[in-house]
Amino acid sequence: MAAARGRVYNLSDHRLSCFLIEEKAFGRSRDELIGVLDAASIESRPVWKPMHLQPLYAGCAHYAGEVAEDLFRRGICLPSSSSLSVEDQIRVINQVRAAAGSGLLSCAQEELGSANGSRTRIAPHPTPSTARK
16 A cells, blocks of 8 residues: 655645555455455445446547556545544544554554444535535
């Protein structure tokens, strides 16, 4: 799993947490990780589907697109929000680490699973229906 690298000429405000899954190194595909996170009530989703792969544009001409297809195949959006608590951040991190077979962050091992009895659903970013609330 790798975060996107910034460029010398721009600064990221880190509003959206997108990662690329290296399936062999991580041990799971993007879709398998989405399933694991969903089972833990943590919303995640693929990165945006390229226009040329969407049914409406299937018959339209397009140029190249291999990079966009690869990003869509391996990319995942994880929860990110200015209101995401440290505890929720650690819970997401620990679920991803557990899915990869890595050890949990020692400062929050009890956050994984239902040790504290609460399982708040965590969303990757506001959707149009929730953004207005």
